[in-house]
Amino acid sequence: MRECLSHNVTVIEKSRRIGISWVLSWLAVTVAMSSASAGGMDVFYMGYEKDMTRQFIDDCAEHAKLLVGVGLEVGEEVFPDPANPEKTIHVFRIKFASGFEILALPSVPRAFRSKQGLVILDEAAFVDDLAGMIKAALALRIWGARIIILSTHKGATNPFNELVKDCQSGKKPYHLMRITFDDAVSQGLYRKICQKLGTEWTPEGEKEWYDEILAEFGDDADEELHVIPANDNGVFLPLSLIEAREQKGVPVVRWERKPAFALQSKAAREADARQFCEDRLLPHLMAMKADTPHVFGEDFARTCDLSVFWFCAIESNKTKRTVLVVELRGVPFEQQRQILFYLLDRLPRFRAGKMDARGNGQYLAEVTVQEYGSRVEAVMISEAWYRETMPFLQAAFQDAEIVIPADRDIQTDLRAIKTIRGVARVPESRLTDATGKSHGDAAIAAAMAVAASRAEPEIYEYQRVPNQHAQLQGGRMSIEDEIEREDLGSNNDNWGLRGSV
Known part of the structure; x- marks a missing residue:
């Protein structure tokens, strides 16, 4: 109440x-x-x-x-x-x-x-x-x-x-x-029913009553008891809506390494990754607007799936314009860190980022938070995260507040989002293409980027320490006063230095 x-x-x-x-x-x-x-x-x-x-x-x-x-x-x-x-x-x-x-x-x-x-x-x-x-x-x-x-x-x-x-x-x-019905039961609904009926409450009685209620509602239990609206065909982002937000020319850069790459020397791996960054990523970074805030989202994978870095520029009308998507497959942890840090070090007006911290992704998320501070959030993806985050992704598409690459695989990833038991998510059993590679990674990265766009920006302020000598003179001191105070030395709190700090 x-x-x-x-x-x-x-x-x-x-x-x-x-x-x-x-x-x-x-x-x-x-x-x-x-x-x-x-x-x-x-x-x-x-x-x-x-x-x-x-x-x-x-x-x-x-x-x-x-x-x-x-x-x-x-x-x-x-x-x-x-x-x-x-x-x-x-x-x-x-x-x-x-x-x-x-x-x-x-x-x-x-x-x-x-x-x-x-x-x-x-x-x-x-x-x-x-x-x-x-x-x-x-x-x-x-x-x-x-x-x-x-x-x-x-x-x-x-x-x-x-x-x-x-x-x-x-x-x-x-x-x-x-x-939900479960919320009410956990807060004593059955106990209250027993009190009203004059019967004794027991854990066994509550379990039997609970199972009986679910059985009575049958297929309607999700909607009637679990607060999941029925008649949903599962489609979260229709193809027509995805295509309406696509724009040709938005860069998608893909880099795949063979398993043998992980066995090369550290120096060789670093050199290879550095060359990739300078040849294929730097030109896109240089093309980004220096006066526009940028955010990113990330979905992590090490072997069969993709690690995806999704970068958006936040335009003055709040449109989230995708400026670069980087997809890595088979890239070792350290080189993923190397590539991501290369990008973030050069990202104009880097405002915020959100990263998948599940499983092996926890390492990359942790070192990125350590490097870039509170602008980056390590996210443990859960049903609650999907429930809270996916409506904002959907709204961005519906309200024409996002621009995405015109890319077949990214389109497939976004179409992989399904509404399951009332919550939009990428299914655990992800779709696969003709090569056997799975899809859905870019969808999570895009959702992370949209979530990052809503994060409060870091605010840095500078306040000059007032100079008591300059204040006494009403502004800048003359050179004669500077020399005189220098001759006085540290007794006048300037330690024999001309000027002030």
Whole structure:
């Protein structure tokens, strides 16, 4: 409840039947019964059917009785629906001594007219006109209203899921919460059920009940309980969208070494890598704009997969323009470090980088952080990372805020991203081309680069230490004063030196 009240707009994607609406009925009562100086305001609840609104208002009445000590009457008002004359509108109302009230209203945009307070829009995915509802509710924000939008999912293409994705990608500045069935169970849902039913809680009983619930939901469990929208065909970046962001001429430099290369002397390997850098990388570095910030992302591999370094220039309109992609295959650790450091040492206005720190990638990420400091982040890729990062990559493509190379293999890598159980990721069983080489590495590097573009830049400042002698003279001293002070020596704090430091 505190989290909801600490944000102007909160979006909650939730499991079914875990008691969130009941919790919000407590929130409604505590807000409506408080004085204005204590944050009190009217509360407006909207569900998509009459039974929901009646249940919510009845729960509010029960809570109010516990808190106030006396029962509060629930009023019901019936009005003709101006949009549908054959139908009626039911409004449930509880009034408090504070002067505020809780109203349960129909889920139509016009119900918000002339209203002000806390808005709770329940099971938003099932509302007929969610976009219109949100638009009408946001008008209340002008005078300080707070809005809570919650729902279970109803398909991947439902407007509610689009709202969730907009929150994830940063398009909407709303606070997003995700509460699964497992979250509720871990926080005592089954214990509460036992308490209500008057039965004894046991770990064995909870396990049996949990398995039974999952079995009952069957194929619908992912959407209904695990908060994963259904009906998703798995496509994350359609081919047409990838092609729309491609631009010819963006350099992709590939360097592959045979296994015998790792057995050569250190001097020979370093010389070979240095020659590669000077011949094939330096010209592209020299072509980069010196006054434009640059970021990079990296996905690591040592043998069968690719190590990919993806560099972007951040243009004034925030477009992430790819300026260079480097792909290394079969290159030893030290030469990968040598090549990356060569690039970063010459990268104009190097702002930030993010690197794959899983497995063997931890070495390269660690030494790069040691060399370049907090501008570089070592990232342990996980499902949570995919969930947080991939929406920004998708948004960059959808909003035309990224430019990528027109390259067949990179296109294949980006198409390798699949939505699996509601989370976009590169599958562990990656695609392979005709040569047996896998794909997906460049997609992760691109996602890392987009994430790096959102990092806060390092800020360096210089403040000159004031010179007390110059201040006394109102500016620069004359040569005569300089000579006189030099003759005085260290007694005047300048240690016999002309000028000042």
